Amino acid sequence: MGELIELTGLKDGEPTSCVAVFGDHTDFESVPVDRRVMVIGAGITGITSAIDLGNAGYQVMLVDRLPSVGGRMLQLSETFPTLDCAQCTLTPRTVESGQHPNVLLKTSCEIEDLKGEPGDFTVRVRQKITYVDWNKCTGCGTCIQKCPSKSIALFERDAGRMTAIYTLSPQAVPNKPVIDADRCRYLTKGKCGVCAKVCPVDAINYEQQESFFEAQVGAIIVATGFDIYDWKNKMPEYGGGKIPDVIDGLTMERYLSASGPTAGAIVRPSDGKIVKEIVFIQCVGSRNPEFHKSYCSRVCCMYTAKHARLYKHKVHDGQVYIFYIDIRSTGKGYEQFIQQSVSEEEIVYLRGRAAKLYQDGDKVMVQGADTLTGKKIEVAADMVVLAAAMVPNEGARELAAILGLECNKDGFFKEDNYKLSPVETGRQGIYLAGCCQGIKDIADSAAQGSAAASKALVFLSSVRRQKQEAV
Amino acid sequence: MKYPYFPGCTLYTKAKKLDDAGRECSLKLGFELDELKDWTCCGATFPLVNDQHITMSGPTRILADTKEQGNDKLVALCSVCYNVLKRTNHVMLNDEERRAKVTDFIERDYHGEVEVLHYLQVLRDEIGFDALKEKVVKPLAGLKVACYYGCLLLRPVKEIGLDVMENPTIFEDFIRALGGEPVEFPYKIECCGAFQAVHSMDTATRCSRDILNSAKDSGADLVITTCPLCQFNLDDRQPEIQKSDPGFSSIPILYFTQLLALALDLSAEELGFERNLIDPLPLLREKGIVS
Numbered sequence: 001m002g003e004l005i006e007l008t009g010l011k012d013g014e015p016t017s018c019v020a021v022f023g024d025h026t027d028f029e030s031v032p033v034d035r036r037v038m039v040i041g042a043g044i045t046g047i048t049s050a051i052d053l054g055n056a057g058y059q060v061m062l063v064d065r066l067p068s069v070g071g072r073m074l075q076l077s078e079t080f081p082t083l084d085c086a087q088c089t090l091t092p093r094t095v096e097s098g099q100h101p102n103v104l105l106k107t108s109c110e111i112e113d114l115k116g117e118p119g120d121f122t123v124r125v126r127q128k129i130t131y132v133d134w135n136k137c138t139g140c141g142t143c144i145q146k147c148p149s150k151s152i153a154l155f156e157r158d159a160g161r162m163t164a165i166y167t168l169s170p171q172a173v174p175n176k177p178v179i180d181a182d183r184c185r186y187l188t189k190g191k192c193g194v195c196a197k198v199c200p201v202d203a204i205n206y207e208q209q210e211s212f213f214e215a216q217v218g219a220i221i222v223a224t225g226f227d228i229y230d231w232k233n234k235m236p237e238y239g240g241g242k243i244p245d246v247i248d249g250l251t252m253e254r255y256l257s258a259s260g261p262t263a264g265a266i267v268r269p270s271d272g273k274i275v276k277e278i279v280f281i282q283c284v285g286s287r288n289p290e291f292h293k294s295y296c297s298r299v300c301c302m303y304t305a306k307h308a309r310l311y312k313h314k315v316h317d318g319q320v321y322i323f324y325i326d327i328r329s330t331g332k333g334y335e336q337f338i339q340q341s342v343s344e345e346e347i348v349y350l351r352g353r354a355a356k357l358y359q360d361g362d363k364v365m366v367q368g369a370d371t372l373t374g375k376k377i378e379v380a381a382d383m384v385v386l387a388a389a390m391v392p393n394e395g396a397r398e399l400a401a402i403l404g405l406e407c408n409k410d411g412f413f414k415e416d417n418y419k420l421s422p423v424e425t426g427r428q429g430i431y432l433a434g435c436c437q438g439i440k441d442i443a444d445s446a447a448q449g450s451a452a453a454s455k456a457l458v459f460l461s462s463v464r465r466q467k468q469e470a471v
Numbered sequence: 472m473k474y475p476y477f478p479g480c481t482l483y484t485k486a487k488k489l490d491d492a493g494r495e496c497s498l499k500l501g502f503e504l505d506e507l508k509d510w511t512c513c514g515a516t517f518p519l520v521n522d523q524h525i526t527m528s529g530p531t532r533i534l535a536d537t538k539e540q541g542n543d544k545l546v547a548l549c550s551v552c553y554n555v556l557k558r559t560n561h562v563m564l565n566d567e568e569r570r571a572k573v574t575d576f577i578e579r580d581y582h583g584e585v586e587v588l589h590y591l592q593v594l595r596d597e598i599g600f601d602a603l604k605e606k607v608v609k610p611l612a613g614l615k616v617a618c619y620y621g622c623l624l625l626r627p628v629k630e631i632g633l634d635v636m637e638n639p640t641i642f643e644d645f646i647r648a649l650g651g652e653p654v655e656f657p658y659k660i661e662c663c664g665a666f667q668a669v670h671s672m673d674t675a676t677r678c679s680r681d682i683l684n685s686a687k688d689s690g691a692d693l694v695i696t697t698c699p700l701c702q703f704n705l706d707d708r709q710p711e712i713q714k715s716d717p718g719f720s721s722i723p724i725l726y727f728t729q730l731l732a733l734a735l736d737l738s739a740e741e742l743g744f745e746r747n748l749i750d751p752l753p754l755l756r757e758k759g760i761v762s
């Protein structure tokens with residue numbers, strides 16, 4: 001009773017540099033199962049939960065299917081309403097999660113199965129093939145520098161190319177590369193092998209097999225985040241992905257990001273020219289119950305205003321038009337941000353939905369209406385940015401089935417009670433946080449991350465108390 | 472194979488060539504359009520107000536007749552008739568209250584049993600574009616065709632469902648089957664001005680001008696349509712467009728059945744091209760489609 005769980009911290013002689021050593025500095029199984037939590041999804045939400053739980057002295061296994069932690073926020077440029085750099089605010093957290101004595105990172109992993117009961121779950125996890133032996137890899141990055149295969153990569157969202165062996169960012173945690181089998185020359189054509197040749201520690205393993213492991217945990221937090229609505233296949237009126245200079249908001253983040261593929265230059269995907277006339281369209285696929293998603297994606301009004309401002313900061317003589325239905329800026333300092341965008345940055349807000357986009361020469365024609373003046377509007381734009389709806393991340397329904405959770409019709413996980421127990425689920429011991437429960441911004445996501453952590457703590461303490469009472 | 476057929480008023484008068492060519496071609500393709508007995512006007516516009524039932528009595532009576540004459544399908548050629556009949560049938564199938572009101576009033580027993588088909592749909596789904604391709608005698612090689620859909624053939628998509636509303640392809644697939652070359656143009660589903668031609672000729676002229684310019688910019692030799700009203704606006708507005716824009720060069724507007732007839736080697740003399748304001752014959756001769 002009352003025993004203090006020892007923080008199984010860094011062992012003597014272990015490196016404490018910012019090169020994150022993961023996994024081997026924790027001692028996940030040293031504590032009883034009711035002191036262990038699994039967090040699924042290592043975005044800002046999951047990281048927040050994991051660090052909170054770790055600080056409370058619990059052992060956390062932080063699982064993500066991507067090779068490193070950070071999630072969507074890692075793709076963002078600057079964040080509203082303060083315009084601070086997403087990576088500058090996120091990186092200390094990702095590094096902390098990687099170095100935390102009580103957080104065990106399990107990246108490139110997916111959940112396969114769940115057994116057991118609240119307080120004593122057994123989760124079967126699939127470790128995906130990375131083709132790199134991370135125990136040997138020192139994260140020197142030579143393989144990435146020498147890789148000859150550069151192509152469009154998911155992380156850069158069509159805005160830029162990545163090598164086939166890659167880390168998601170220069171500050172990746174863990175800073176270990178993986179090989180994308182679909183883009184690797186050796187794995188697709190059998191010729192190349194450059195990374196294996198240049199690796200000083202012989203860490204490349206083209207023969208690697210996927211493996212499985214089981215983790216016993218007392219509670220689970222689900223924080224699997226969001227994806228962008230498939231507008232390319234579902235919205236032919238906006239070019240159906242066939243007009244190169246029509247991109248979505250997340251792609252715009254990559255363009256705006258100083259560490260992005262264009263180093264922050266706003267250039268047209270088609271010809272690399274600086275964008276002089278840009279149109280933003282809000283509510284693309286959101287608030288459209290007849291054909292697309294009926295819900296409001298909540299963050300688009302703010303990030304579109306942010307995009308517009310960041311664009312104006314980079315292209316001073318650029319002209320910005322924003323098509324909107326109405327402006328939803330309900331967070332702290334949000335409305336002021338919008339007001340400032342209109343008054344100081346000369347951004348033109350047009351109230352109406354754009355009806356159609358088409359290519360005309362090297363311009364993208366935007367047909368729309370200004371419903372305040374009742375006039376039909378046509379803009380010849382260099383680039384169009386669609387604030388496309390946010391949807392639950394791919395695989396959310398499958399994960400729900402594994403965990404025994406419910407999803408709503410749009411695929412968001414169902415909480416126990418939206419108002420009074422928003423992070424609890426129908427299943428004891430399993431909690432929700434962040435965009436997988438419903439669309440929210442970074443501030444709300446982090447708040448829910450902490451809320452879910454505290455709910456997990458409350459539950460596990462009660463499990464422990466019951467055990468003690470039984471004794 | 473016989474399909475019950477609803478021609479509609481315009482196809483007996485101004486759009487006779489749409490009808491003639493459609494009937495002739497069907498025989499060549501191995502099916503017959505069997506004209507519905509005692510048909511009346513479809514109503515020409517679908518009632519958009521929920522409590523407006525009287526305008527649905529006409530099309531409902533047509534559908535009930537079709538059923539009573541022993542049919543479960545009804546083919547239309549005109550976009551307007553197709554739209555009105557299809558949407559009325561949608562109400563008959565999905566809105567019990569309105570259905571009961573209309574059928575009680577006209578004293579008929581009808582519950583949406585008839586499937587309303589457009590002629591293009593028969594070609595695509597019943598004959599098949601591959602089979603059509605094999606029946607083509609004179610492929611429209613080298614002919615660049617702007618396939619103009621207009622509104623009524625496609626919208627509202629949940630009631631019509633003929634094709635994807637924002638980027639339909641049925642018409643392009645049809646032209647490819649005939650050996651022609653469809654051109655992609657951004658105004659293919661824009662409104663032609665429709666009935667605006669009655670009270671605001673300028674609006675209709677502007678709509679037509681934008682569509683035609685878009686088609687020509689994409690390299691089209693001619694424009695095809697399924698709709699008598701679209702054909703009228705696009706064809707008839709051209710002299711007016713030329714007045715305000717002397718650089719505007721005219722472009723022929725044909726019904727899709729006329730092009731189908733040419734590909735099936737029916738005589739051009741019987742296709743009523745003399746009714747076209749912009750004569751397509753010089754172009755068709757130049758392309759070697761008509762001698």
